[in-house]
Amino acid sequence: MAKESTTIDVGEPSTVTKSSSHVVVDEKKKGFVAAAAGGGYKRGLAIFDFLLRLAAIGITIGASSVMFTAEETLPFFTQFLQFQAGYDDFPTFQFFVISIAIVASYLVLSLPFSIVSIVRPLAVAPRLILLISDTVILTLTSAAAAAAAAIVYLAHNGNANTNWLPICQQFGDFCQATSTAVVAASISVVFFILLIVISAVALKRH
Amino acid sequence: MKNESTFIDVPAESSSAMKGKAPLIGVAKDHTTTGSGGYNRGLSIFDFLLRLAAIVAASVAAGTMFTSDETLPFFTQFLQFEAGYDDLPTFQFFVIAMSMVAGYIVLSLPISVVTIVRPLAAAPRLLLLVLDTAIMGLTMAAASSAAAISYVAHNGNQNTNWLPICQQFGDFCQKTSGAVVSSFVAVVFFMILVVLSGVALKRH
Numbered sequence: 001m002a003k004e005s006t007t008i009d010v011g012e013p014s015t016v017t018k019s020s021s022h023v024v025v026d027e028k029k030k031g032f033v034a035a036a037a038g039g040g041y042k043r044g045l046a047i048f049d050f051l052l053r054l055a056a057i058g059i060t061i062g063a064s065s066v067m068f069t070a071e072e073t074l075p076f077f078t079q080f081l082q083f084q085a086g087y088d089d090f091p092t093f094q095f096f097v098i099s100i101a102i103v104a105s106y107l108v109l110s111l112p113f114s115i116v117s118i119v120r121p122l123a124v125a126p127r128l129i130l131l132i133s134d135t136v137i138l139t140l141t142s143a144a145a146a147a148a149a150a151i152v153y154l155a156h157n158g159n160a161n162t163n164w165l166p167i168c169q170q171f172g173d174f175c176q177a178t179s180t181a182v183v184a185a186s187i188s189v190v191f192f193i194l195l196i197v198i199s200a201v202a203l204k205r206h
Numbered sequence: 207m208k209n210e211s212t213f214i215d216v217p218a219e220s221s222s223a224m225k226g227k228a229p230l231i232g233v234a235k236d237h238t239t240t241g242s243g244g245y246n247r248g249l250s251i252f253d254f255l256l257r258l259a260a261i262v263a264a265s266v267a268a269g270t271m272f273t274s275d276e277t278l279p280f281f282t283q284f285l286q287f288e289a290g291y292d293d294l295p296t297f298q299f300f301v302i303a304m305s306m307v308a309g310y311i312v313l314s315l316p317i318s319v320v321t322i323v324r325p326l327a328a329a330p331r332l333l334l335l336v337l338d339t340a341i342m343g344l345t346m347a348a349a350s351s352a353a354a355i356s357y358v359a360h361n362g363n364q365n366t367n368w369l370p371i372c373q374q375f376g377d378f379c380q381k382t383s384g385a386v387v388s389s390f391v392a393v394v395f396f397m398i399l400v401v402l403s404g405v406a407l408k409r410h
Contacts, residue, residue, distance in 0.1 A: 008214045085365065085366075089363070089365035090363065090365075091357065092357065092358075124408050128404060128405070131404045132401050135342075135397055135400050135401060136397065138339070138346075139342065139346050139393060142347050142350070143346050143349070143350035144350070145347070146346065146348070146349075146350040146351040146354075147351055147353060147354035148354070149347075149351060150296045150350075150351035150352070150354040151354050151358070153295065153296065154355070154358070154368075155366070159293070159294060161289065161294070162289075162293070162294070162359070162368075162369070162371045163369060164358075164366070164368040164369075165366070165367060167366045193339055193340060193343060196335075196339050196400070197335075197336050197339065199404070200332060200335045200336070200404055200407060201332065203404060203407050203408050204328050204332060
């Protein structure tokens with residue numbers, strides 16, 4: 001078998017050496033740009049996460065305080081029903097006030113983690129911590145909101161089969177305040193679902 | 207600048223021994239199970255098993271509440287002598303919601319199988335995470351509202367003159383309480399599932 005040879009001219013890289021360092025720097029710059037581009041949308045998600053947390057803090061503090069101050073004293077005297085109603089007459093409402101207050105303070109404590117994920121959009125640990133703790137707190141919030149909603153429904157409508165009378169017909173203001181608190185807590189549940197989805201999307205690597 | 211030349215010998219043909227043989231370039235790697243793929247596959251299998259357990263928990267909850275009828279053998283003047291889940295709207299919501307949750311988990315099993323077969327795919331996991339979070343909220347709502355009503359049925363409320371009906375309807379109360387506990391177990395399963403999906407998404 002005849003061997004064929006090929007001649008390859010390798011020219012001395014004279015002028016190229018001076019600019020080779022520029023190429024390296026450019027590639028480094030490109031690397032930073034790529035990181036910022038991937039980090040760009042994650043940073044946007046982190047900012048949206050932070051704003052959602054601020055909104056959720058406002059709503060949960062509002063829900064807890066509205067339920068806490070939901071007292072009503074009737075001006076007249078009736079024979080069978082108590083003439084005073086407050087949140088502490090119902091264990092479920094007590095649970096509501098305490099757990100929504102816990103949720104509000106958790107949100108305040110989670111703000112630093114949110115800020116860290118804005119400053120370092122590609123860091124995984126803060127987002128994962130937020131995802132896990134948000135899931136637990138979502139469970140607590142929806143428990144409080146749903147239990148209070150069940151009692152509020154009962155107070156509005158009563159139950160003929162168990163002979164539970166609807167007390168809202170006497171305590172109108174009390175019922176209004178508790179219903180408002182339940183609605184606010186349900187909105188915060190929706191916020192928490194959004195927060196969890198944002199953390200999950202931002203965790204996904206490319 | 208001097209141009210230096212170098213001679214490189216490139217054989218035009220490979221040696222005759224190689225003729226007709228495909229040279230071994232490299233072993234084809236099974237990329238689905240290397241490194242983090244194997245770990246993710248383990249997480250997916252655990253996810254699938256948890257879903258099977260959650261189906262049991264959710265359907266037990268719905269079924270127990272659905273069949274919790276009780277008819278008292280005697281007659282009282284003020285209270286109804288029959289109790290069932292459809293006497294309380296919250297319990298109706300509970301039965302419907304837990305049935306929907308059980309149906310959802312059954313429908314999510316194929317997606318879970320996809321994440322076992324393709325452990326590095328992100329889209330099915332993200333879909334499962336989002337859906338699981340929403341369904342967990344629904345499960346928790348059903349569980350805790352039924353728990354609140356069960357609490358009132360057990361203890362009553364002096365301030366509103368709501369009498370504890372459990373003193374008459376013992377079996378009914380027992381079954382509804384069991385259903386509520388089962389649904390809380392399902393909620394715990396969902397929490398673990400959401401966290402699993404989050405951890406698996408991180409490890410790509």
